Amino acid sequence: MTAARTEPRSTAVTYDVGATGSGGVWLGLGAPRVALLGMGLLASILALTAGLPILLAAVPILLSGCLATARCGGRPLLDWAAPLGARTTATASGAVRWRGPIPTLTGDGAADGPIQVRLPAEFGRLRIDNCPDDPTIGMLTDTSTRTVTVVFDVCGVDRFPLLDTAEQDTLIAGWGDALTVLADTDRTLARLQLIERAHPASRATYRLDDLEDATASWDKEIAALATSHDSRLAAQWSFSRLDGTALCTVASRCHLLARTLLAARLLTRPLGPGDLSGELLTPLSGQPRPHGRHGVRVGPVSRRTDWTHVTSDDQIHRSYAISSWPTAPVGAAWLAPLLLAAPAGVTRTVALHLERMAPAAAARVARTRRAKAVLDQSDRARLGMTSSAALAGAEASGVAMDGELAAGYRTHRLAGVVTLTGDTIDALDAAAPALQQAAAVCRLELRPLHGQHDVGLAATLPLCRLRHRATG
Secondary structure (H helix, E strand, O other), X not given: OEOOOEOOOOOOOEEOOOXXXXXXXXXXXXXXXXXXXXHHHHHHHHHHHOOOOHHHHHHHHHHHHHHHHOEEOOEEHHHHHHHHHHHHHHHHHOOOEEEOOOOOOOOOOOOOOOEEEOOOHHHOOOEEEEOOOOOOOEEEEEOOOOEEXXXXXXXXXXXHHHOOHHHHXXXXXXXXXXXXXXXXXXXXXXXXXXXXXXXXXXXXXHOOOOOOHHHHHHHHHHXXXXXXXXXXXXXXXXXXXXXXXXHOOHHHHHHHHHHHHXXXXXXXXXXXXXHHXXXXXXXXXXXXXXXXXXXXXXXXXEEEEOOOOEEEOOEEEEXXXXXXXXXOOEOOOOOHHHHHOOOOOOEEEEEEEEEXXXXXXXXXXXXXXXXXXXXXXXXXXXOOOOOOHHHHHHHHHHHHHHHHHHOOOOEEEEEEEEEEEEOOHHHHHHHHHHHHHHHHHOOOEEEEOOOOHHHHHHHHOOOOOOOOOOOO
């Protein structure tokens, strides 16, 4: 994804998401399927060399072709190997169940030391510290990866769907310029994660005690449909050494990020240690914002992973990966249906991850994307297969990406995860069709992360924990 916009001949401004490549390594097939076909072809050649009949020798290539093209649940059959393997390994090792100590928040004052966050392994070994230069800033430090994550409360995103098209274009242009400035001025800023959460509003907010009984019943219906929207921004800095010198620069980096986003009409405020612990743990336990104290351990009591969901304390979560992005240019409000979707009775969280790419690496990706599309088109023509609009679009996307890099824009890898959280599985099943419908309006394809819902939940929380697939 590049922080740029394209303007066609019409007056309407459109945007190229550019999150998809040419679709596979060869003829739209991914590397595992191409490798499987290669092994089948090699086995058939060896069988012919050994003198086997041609019918028996053709069995390996036919079998590998069937396995490479077979689909199950709307996905290639080989794509299920990773989640099945992870699920089998977790079941054999007992990692599907996790239990932690019951958190205790006692005492009137704060003890010395950081807030110890006890979480399952997929969340990393995190600790909540105070920023040395500004104690009001809470930091999520991970010594194993030498990263520091700061979560910001964001104001300005919620009004976006209510603006007219011209104002939306102005805001998007400002956000693109902000990404370019941050990518060029702060090389240690490795990831950004934007989180938009919609959850049922508290009935206390809509209580009308002075109304008559006839109106009170109507108030209950309004409260049942009311939804609150929260926006958070997580920024992660990666350091070569996570020592005191590096940590003393976090406050200045937060101020730079806040000033840059303020120029783009986004008001941000870093969360403190107590608010940060609540922001991290409330989605896991469903309790109203527990505030951590220094020197104590906080975290969920239990976690159990199943094939179709993951349970954390009393909350049940089901995650979806955005597996397909729009290949055609879209308008400014193209993601609004998904952000406004708020299925009744559940919490819907959309997490978009942006990872900065170095200009040299982005240029290689642009050239690789274009060359791959050209080679696929020539191979399809040589094999008597017709060309496709996807290949033409991939070639044009590579050319446009190269041009945007030359114009000074910066490229970011883009990935997204959507998670539904509820009290029962029936609530998640009832909310899933509405979510899928909203995604279809946005021209997005959601794929349930069966067997990997624990990883999807970790990618939804403001931790900047998501492994981007190699682009190009």
